[in-house]
Amino acid sequence: xxxxxxxxxxxxxxxxxxxxxxxxxxxxxxxxxxxxxxxxxxxxxxxxxxxxxxxxxxxxxxxxxxxxxxxxxxxxxxxxxxxxxxxxxxxxxxxxxxxxxxxxxxxxxxxxxxxxxxxxxxxxxxxxxxxxxxxxxxxxxxxxxxxxxxxxxxxxxxxxxxxxxxxxxxxxxxxxxxxxxxxxxxxxxxxxxxxxxxxxxxxxxxxxxxxxxxxxxxxxxxxxxxxxxxxxxxxxxxxxxxxxxxxxxxxxxxxxxxxxxxxxxxxxxxxxxxxxxxxxxxxxxxxxxxxxxxxxxxxxxxxxxxxxxxxxxxxxxxxxxxxxxxxxxxxxxxxxxxxxxxxxxxxxxxxxxxxxxxxxxxxxxxxxxxxxxxxxxxxxxxxxxxxxxxxxxxxxxxxxxxxxxxxxxxxxxxxxxxxxxxxxxxxxxxxxxxxxxxxxxx
Amino acid sequence: xxxxxxxxxxxxxxxxxxxxxxxxxxxxxxxxxxxxxxxxxxxxxxxxxxxxxxxxxxxxxxxxxxxxxxxxxxxxxxxxxxxxxxxxxxxxxxxxxxxxxxxxxxxxxxxxxxxxxxxxxxxxxxxxxxxxxxxxxxxxxxxxxxxxxxxxxxxxxxxxxxxxxxxxxxxxxxxxxxxxxxxxxxxxxxxxxxxxxxxxxxxxxxxxxxxxxxxxxxxxxxxxxxxxxxxxxxxxxxxxxxxxxxxxxxxxxxxxxxxxxxxxxxxxxxxxxxxxxxxxxxxxxxxxxxxxxxxxxxxxxxxxx
Numbered sequence: 001x002x003x004x005x006x007x008x009x010x011x012x013x014x015x016x017x018x019x020x021x022x023x024x025x026x027x028x029x030x031x032x033x034x035x036x037x038x039x040x041x042x043x044x045x046x047x048x049x050x051x052x053x054x055x056x057x058x059x060x061x062x063x064x065x066x067x068x069x070x071x072x073x074x075x076x077x078x079x080x081x082x083x084x085x086x087x088x089x090x091x092x093x094x095x096x097x098x099x100x101x102x103x104x105x106x107x108x109x110x111x112x113x114x115x116x117x118x119x120x121x122x123x124x125x126x127x128x129x130x131x132x133x134x135x136x137x138x139x140x141x142x143x144x145x146x147x148x149x150x151x152x153x154x155x156x157x158x159x160x161x162x163x164x165x166x167x168x169x170x171x172x173x174x175x176x177x178x179x180x181x182x183x184x185x186x187x188x189x190x191x192x193x194x195x196x197x198x199x200x201x202x203x204x205x206x207x208x209x210x211x212x213x214x215x216x217x218x219x220x221x222x223x224x225x226x227x228x229x230x231x232x233x234x235x236x237x238x239x240x241x242x243x244x245x246x247x248x249x250x251x252x253x254x255x256x257x258x259x260x261x262x263x264x265x266x267x268x269x270x271x272x273x274x275x276x277x278x279x280x281x282x283x284x285x286x287x288x289x290x291x292x293x294x295x296x297x298x299x300x301x302x303x304x305x306x307x308x309x310x311x312x313x314x315x316x317x318x319x320x321x322x323x324x325x326x327x328x329x330x331x332x333x334x335x336x337x338x339x340x341x342x343x344x345x346x347x348x349x350x351x352x353x354x355x356x357x358x359x360x361x362x363x364x365x366x367x368x369x370x371x372x373x374x375x376x377x378x379x380x381x382x383x384x385x386x387x388x389x390x391x392x393x394x395x396x397x398x399x400x401x402x403x404x405x406x407x408x409x410x411x412x413x414x415x416x417x418x419x420x421x422x423x424x425x426x427x428x429x430x431x432x433x434x435x436x437x438x439x440x441x442x
Numbered sequence: 443x444x445x446x447x448x449x450x451x452x453x454x455x456x457x458x459x460x461x462x463x464x465x466x467x468x469x470x471x472x473x474x475x476x477x478x479x480x481x482x483x484x485x486x487x488x489x490x491x492x493x494x495x496x497x498x499x500x501x502x503x504x505x506x507x508x509x510x511x512x513x514x515x516x517x518x519x520x521x522x523x524x525x526x527x528x529x530x531x532x533x534x535x536x537x538x539x540x541x542x543x544x545x546x547x548x549x550x551x552x553x554x555x556x557x558x559x560x561x562x563x564x565x566x567x568x569x570x571x572x573x574x575x576x577x578x579x580x581x582x583x584x585x586x587x588x589x590x591x592x593x594x595x596x597x598x599x600x601x602x603x604x605x606x607x608x609x610x611x612x613x614x615x616x617x618x619x620x621x622x623x624x625x626x627x628x629x630x631x632x633x634x635x636x637x638x639x640x641x642x643x644x645x646x647x648x649x650x651x652x653x654x655x656x657x658x659x660x661x662x663x664x665x666x667x668x669x670x671x672x673x674x675x676x677x678x679x680x681x682x683x684x685x686x687x688x689x690x691x692x693x694x695x696x697x698x699x700x701x702x703x704x705x706x707x708x709x710x711x712x713x714x715x716x717x718x719x720x721x722x723x724x725x726x727x728x729x730x731x732x733x734x735x736x737x738x739x740x741x742x743x744x745x746x747x
Contacts, residue, residue, distance in 0.1 A: 049687060053704050053711070054532075074606075074687035078703040082683050089593065089684060093600035097687070256706065261509045277707065284709030287506045349707055 054348025156275030156312030208309035224439030550615035562625020583619030
């Protein structure tokens with residue numbers, strides 16, 4: 001048993017390495033990037049791989065309106081669950097779908113491995129910039145001139161979910177700064193609860209906190225990538241939460257488990273600093289607390305500031321080698337800007353659109369019963385506008401998440417600190433970049 | 443479980459009282475070791491059955507009760523509502539997945555057994571140049587994990603334009619090196635040359651001899667190969683994950699995995715993953731219980747050479 005498991009792990013590692021090198025070296029005949037994006041003649045069939053549940057409904061609207069450009073939906077697990085690896089395999093084999101769903105944090109990986117078509121020259125794409133929440137557009141251009149590699153689909157602006165009833169009964173003011181948040185945590189702990197749960201495995205949520213603090217884990221310049229998991233802001237955030245863990249002011253349940261849900265349902269946990277889609281998570285995991293939740297902006301590092309982080313969100317990209325980049329780009333733009341399409345995707349998959357107008361869809365203007373009829377999406381729309389547009393993801397985020405999560409799960413059980421985990425993650429990330437022949441600036 | 447555990451040591455204690463003068467200390471130790479062995483087994487049984495119990499209990503709960511009530515005991519019994527919701531979701535795609543799994547595993551295992559039996563029989567009963575080399579190569583195939591072959595297979599099927607089809611999963615499932623190995627061992631041991639000789643004298647061709655005489659004698663081994671391959675294909679997750687993009691072609695393992703990765707987006711889907719997991723293990727349990735005596739004898743045969 002043990003031997004076969006080792007063999008299996010080894011085999012998977014070997015396969016991944018093969019796939020990586022195949023992709024890194026295989027695309028020598030890539031077409032020129034600029035200036036060419038013309039409609040195809042005749043009827044066009046496009047394939048679109050997405051793991052968004054029920055995305056077929058939105059696509060059906062397009063197919064009805066565009067008989068000459070028919071889109072077929074293909075599906076799979078979420079990106080890190082296998083679809084990204086499939087994309088890379090398919091790119092190497094030359095049979096990738098025309099369009100694929102790619103999360104913001106995976107975009108640099110695809111760009112570095114030359115898996116994306118530049119659709120800037122396609123009609124209407126450059127002009128669409130104004131329709132999107134500012135930070136999302138910089139994520140799909142990578143700051144390059146005349147370049148657009150995907151159309152933003154949805155975002156996860158962060159805010160603070162909190163128990164209105166508990167805070168009121170205890171006479172604790174809703175914290176607006178992280179300092180107040182810690183003070184409130186002490187009071188709540190005295191009452192037997194915890195202000196929050198520190199997630200040992202949601203490294204992208206932690207990245208959202210660093211993002212809010214205007215930290216920068218990665219940057220990409222002419223002479224290669226810079227990795228800075230332990231920069232001043234990142235260190236500040238890590239030490240803040242390490243203090244909360246050390247003083248037993250936050251719970252450390254493994255997130256997304258029954259006991260984690262139960263802790264919210266039983267009123268042990270009072271707040272959750274999370275993304276817009278977390279609204280459904282709480283509603284589904286803690287049904288007994290219905291009506292007693294509210295949403296406020298994230299606590300701030302500086303009193304009076306209004307910075308927000310982001311957790312999650314994805315794009316629709318035209319993958320390298322598509323025979324019909326013009327039509328694919330038009331579809332991607334339509335899917336993520338059309339009010340009917342966005343409404344359909346919100347209904348089936350709870351997405352929160354990346355367009356400015358999307359925040360004004362009727363569904364986001366209503367009060368939500370679970371949150372005491374508060375119009376919670378107004379808070380998130382505001383947060384989305386306050387997300388720092390200059391945050392850059394690295395090209396190996398899956399590896400970063402895994403390595404940092406290893407350290408974090410040690411830290412919550414007293415083995416090392418969060419900062420140790422980031423330091424170790426820094427070294428492993430540099431090694432991973434070098435192993436993938438990605439230029440690194442040290 | 444507990445009654446057996448307590449009954450056994452009493453039995454041995456009674457027996458030991460007869461022999462007490464001779465082997466006093468040794469027997470007492472044996473009673474202790476039996477108790478320890480039994481309790482280890484009871485713990486192991488609980489360890490393996492508790493998740494199944496949890497799965498069953500969780501499947502009977504409404505979404506609200508799922509997080510709010512004790513995880514190992516029943517609340518409102520909503521099993522049938524949950525099944526109905528599962529079957530209703532996305533036009534019954536779950537049933538389609540079950541049917542796909544049955545097709546891939548059933549047909550795949552059947553054909554794999556046939557090919558393995560023919561190859562093993564031929565290697566056992568005909569002498570030809572390179573026979574041992576051929577057999578050793580096949581034996582080497584036993585050592586290569588199926589996972590390691592998935593990506594090369596994907597690239598091959600891409601060349602042929604056959605990814606994302608039924609064939610992409612079915613064709614690679616038709617090969618069972620272990621089956622060839624087992625068939626050879628079993629054919630050599632259980633099909634006497636004299637019977638084959640007699641069949642030839644009676645005028646049967648080689649193919650007819652194989653199907654009417656040899657396969658009957660090899661039947662226990664064939665059932666084992668079928669079971670092995672059925673379970674292997676049913677549980678093979680990596681190959682479909684790499685090959686398939688059309689939801690309508692997914693086997694049930696891949697389908698449930700895909701849903702499970704969507705839970706953070708749509709928390710309600712979790713209930714469907716749970717009830718779906720329960721339903722998806724039932725065919726395996728049935729197959730296993732129905733054919734387990736063959737399975738055991740086959741394992742023992744595989745160990746002899």
